[in-house]
Structures are given as C-alpha cells and as structure tokens.
Amino acid sequence: METKILEERKYDPNWEIWSEKGNLSPLGYKIVKGQSGHRLDRLSQAEYFISTQAHGTLYHHSCGGLSQFYRGLLKKELWGTFCPQCGFTYMPPRSHCWNPDCRLTKCEWKRLPHEGVVHTYTIMGFSAAPFLSMLPFILVFVRIRSANTTIAGRMKGIDPADMACDMPVVLEFIDEPRGNPMDFYFRPKEGVKTARTSKEVERLRKQLEPVREWVKKNFGG
Amino acid sequence: MRQRVAIVGAGMSRMDLPRYELAEELVAEALTELLEDTPDLNINDIDCHIASYFSDHFEQQLAMHWIINDYIGLSSKPVFRVENGGATPLDAVIVAYWGIVTGQYDICLVTGWEKMSEVHTPKVNEFIALASDSDFDFPVGGFYSGYYAAMAVRHMHLYGETEEDLARIAVKNKNNALKNPYAQWASQYGKEISVEDVMNSRLVAWPYKTMDCALISDGAAVLVLAAEEAALKLTDKPVWITGVGLGSDTMRPGDRVDNPVWRGRFAECEESYPDIWSKPLSPYPEMTNLASVRLAARKAYEMAGITDPLKEIDLMELLGPYTGIELAMYEDLYLCPHGKGKELIRNGEVEMGGSLPVNISGGVMGQGHPVGATTIAQACVAFWELREEIPDKFGHDDMQVDGAKTAVVQGHGGTGAVGAVCVLQR
Incomplete structure (x- = not known):
C-alpha cells in the first residue's frame, strides 16, 4: 500500500547535499613528529601522516508506536502510556508493558499533568x-x-x-x-x-x- | 565437572591520547609483550579469537576485528566481536572463558582496543552518548558525564557524601597512575594532584570536574586464556578464573525508580534508604547504584566461594568512569553496607596499603580508557599483581601487593545497563 503523507514540516533540501558533503574524500593532511614506544621508560620519536576526512548523512527516524507522544508535543500536550493490566505509567512512553507478569501487554495512551x-x-x-x-x-x-x-x-x-x-x-x-x-x-x-x-x-x-x-x-x- | 580456565598471558600497549599508531599496530604492541612473556605459546596454537572494541564511529570502520584478526596472523581461526558498551572488554574475557569451559576450545585469545583520538572531545562524547537512549536522554543535551553526575547528585542527597569525598577517589586513582609506565595520566599530567586540584579543575557536570572523570584514550590490551592442561604447559604461574557473573538493568537510568523487576530483591539495601517522601517503589538500585553490578558480584563471589569480599579480596580493578560511581560500586560490590561507600575512601581502605586497594593501575581515570581495551588492560595489571610481576612491569615494587592471591575485575556498560565481575586467583 502506498504511504500517504498526512502532515509535513519540510526541511531545506540543501541538507541532503550538506550532510553528504565530504563523503570521506580526503580534505587535507598533516605530517607530524610524535611519540612512539611501548612504555614510558622506552619512548622514541616517529613521524606520522594524518589524513582528514568528513562523513555525514540524514536520518529519517520513524517514532513507531510512540508517534502519539511526538504529535502531542506539536499541540503542546504531554501524552504518556500506561499498562491496563498493572497500571504502571510510563513517561517516557512505551508501547508494551515491561512488567514480566504482564507478558508485554499493549499499553494505552493518556494525557499526563504538566x-x-x-x-x-x-x-x-x-x-x-x-x-x-x-x-x-x-x-x-x-x-x-x-x-x-x-x-x-x-x-x-x-x-x-x-x-x-x-x-x-x-x-x-x-x-x-x-x-x-x-x-x-x-x-x-x-x-x-x-x-x-x-x-x-x-x-x-x-x-x-x-x-x-x-x-x-x-x-x- | 567444569573445565578449569586460567589466564596464561597478558600484554598491553601504552595508553595515550593520541597514540599515532594504527589500532592493529597497538594490538600488535600488546601481543608482542604477551608473546615475549609466554615463549611457549605459538600464534598457531590459538583456537579462537574474541575481539573487543566499543564503537564503529571513532574510526568509521565496521568489523574492525577482521582487520585485527588477519593482521596478527589468525586469518584461519574463528573470530568474532563482543560488544556490550563499557562492559565490552570484560565480557569478551567472559565469552572466551565460556569457549573454554564448555570444552569447545583449549586456547583463546582476547584482544581489545579503541582509538578515540580521531575526532575532537565533544564528538567523542557525542559518539559515546549514542550508547545512551538517543530518543529521550541524548536529545535534551544528556551525555554520559551528565547521566552519571545526576546519579551521583541523588546518591549525595540520600547518603551525604561531599564533593571532597569524590575528589579523594580521583586523587587516589590519578596518583596511582603516576607509578604505572603504561598509564596515560603519567605522560599527560605527570605530577601528583591533591583534593584542591580536583576541586579547581574545570566543571563538566556538577559535581564532576574534569579530574573526576575518565580519560579519553587510544590503546590496546590482550589476554590468553587456556584450559587447565594447556595452561600448565604454557606457564607455571597460571591465574585461574574462579568466578564469573553478569547482570543487567534498564538502558535509561531514569526508568529505574519503580522498576518492578527489582522490587523486594535487595532487602539489605532497602533498609538503609532514608525515610523521605520521594522514596521510590524500588529503593535499590534507584538512580544511585548499579544493580547489574551487584547481581554480577553476587554470582561471581558465590562461584569463587567469597563470603567476606573486603577481607578475602587482595586487590580490585574496577571500571569507575566517574568518582561517584566508583564510590557507589564499593557498595554494589559488597565492600561495605549500602550508603557507606564514603567511609572506605575516608578511611583509606581502598588506597594502596589499605585493606583492599582499588585501581592500583590508576583505572579509567589514570591508566586510560580506550573503551574496548580498558578492563582487559586492568585485568593485565591484576594478572601481574597475582604473579608478583609488578616490580618487573612497573620498574619498582611500590605498587605490588605482597602475596596477593585473589583479585576482582569489574566492568559495566551504559549507566549500569550491563555489569560484569570476574574473580581471578592464583
């Protein structure tokens, strides 16, 4: 099934380019003289080539079953979850209760006080x-x-x-x-x-x- | 009956920031030391290689252990990586132990390394913070120094230790490191510090100043473990692994307050909780202590037959990335009743010459903290202590615990999301 976009806050499309900028291409280098040696009482000097590279990307993170929490934030509301079986209330929210006795009972949403x-x-x-x-x-x-x-x-x-x-x-x-x-x-x-x-x-x-x-x-x- | 397992060889690189060598060269530096000290061991005799490094981000290299494995001549042998946050290196030792104890292998190599110098310090902290919850804890500005600081603040609130108590732990560890020729602090700072120096160092996350915190390091360390018969062929001074324990707790420290799995599990700790209204449903570990480490210690001590840890253990190497958590872990490792950790540092019991010296190596704030190598390197020092080889390794006998028979090495990851304890005995 096709995924429909219900609401979107767009980001500057240039981020696609900026974040990939670099991509591990060599930007510069240094040659340094530095310390070598296995112990402090056995030190020597050696020369090293140091190469500088950049690497980044964009992440598109689905908030999964917790999406209600993030949508609540947009409306300035605090939504947590609770287990209908044991009553444990989660903030940060969880989709499933962690109480071993509840056997991963599905949690329900409720607004929490500010x-x-x-x-x-x-x-x-x-x-x-x-x-x-x-x-x-x-x-x-x-x-x-x-x-x-x-x-x-x-x-x-x-x-x-x-x-x-x-x-x-x-x-x-x-x-x-x-x-x-x-x-x-x-x-x-x-x-x-x-x-x-x-x-x-x-x-x-x-x-x-x-x-x-x-x-x-x-x-x- | 279980197969007995011994450590038969140890080696470590010098720790520093930076070490300009490649990670594989640092592992080779450590392994060269081990091979020199264990002349009857051939690389071909190694049946399995367990490798430990924490982060793929520091060097933008995944599966770094494949590089290490062929670099040291093991390309035909089974190899895999263990990754468990800060517990990675000690867990790698434990996995190697399992490989032998089950009878699958006779000789296992454990390697650990980390190169953290390629990115700048705030980025190092960011990469480490990615091992915290990156949906809720990291995006509000949290990182490990902050989480641990908040845990210490709660511990101080409940049990009354002062910033100076914490500073004393830094003084102990960093001054110990000055006597250790592998230690980063010895080359990076190189002179004794006082409580005043710690108090005046730059604020990181109150109550922690830079000197309360672990170092950022490059380095490597290696151990060889062997089954009894093989061990006795390789050395006349095996160090036996007599106790092993593991445990876990929540990823987010903030989740621990009412955690149902802890309820009623630690009666001995709940009694000491002060009578205040904000007492959570799970008063231990709360946000103050590490239940994962307590469970690991309980199991490891039980296996090794240790009933009075403070008396029976001769030295301890623990992973205390911040002074406050070292103090809390004195409690979690059963060295004192819950809430009384401060007394051990005030009385000098954990100092060299005290009843149980902790972090003779300098630990993570003195010897160094190349995460994947850290507790393997601390185990190297414990190994040398139990074989009374410190005078040879350190070039003096100031840090040798005479007649040491039992050592404990402890590790943990996250803010105690996982914990590990090993008992070593000669």
Missing part, C-alpha cells in the same frame, strides 16, 4: 558536540505526577545554585514545538531557596564562570 518532581539533576559545564553553545544548562530527571519512571529534560528559570532533589516543577512548552523532547522544559513550581551553604554557592558560581567565558568566546553572545 507538573512533577525533580528526582535528580546536574549542572552541565560541558556537553556533547550539538549542545555546546547552550552551556551551562541544567539537566533534570523529572517524575511527572502519576508516572512510574522519570524523564530527562531541561530546567529553566532558576539559579543553578538553587537546584535540589525533590523540588516540585511545572512543565512548559516552547512557542513553536517541532516534535522533539526539547519542545518542553521545566520551571520551579514554587519559590525556591538554596539548600547549599554560602561557601558551596560561591564555589559553584566560580565553577560556572569559565564555562560561560568559554561559550562566549566560542559562540558569541
């Missing part, structure tokens, strides 16, 4: 390549109210020094969702005050300074 609790968090001073320009940011694992799992996300609207485990939060959406877990983020539900000592607050601020400087230097603003 609030929860920070189970744990970290303040990121470094990241994988795609997120460097956003540093520093707060990564949280939030248990959405009524869920039996926690979901990873971003925390906004708080001084990193005020972060604490078990903090109540609300979930909010960005203005123009794109069907991606970055469409939503969390904010503190109520007024917060730091659980850290003043020495710890000062130390954390000092730890964050070089991160901010580095991002400014590399990405501007």
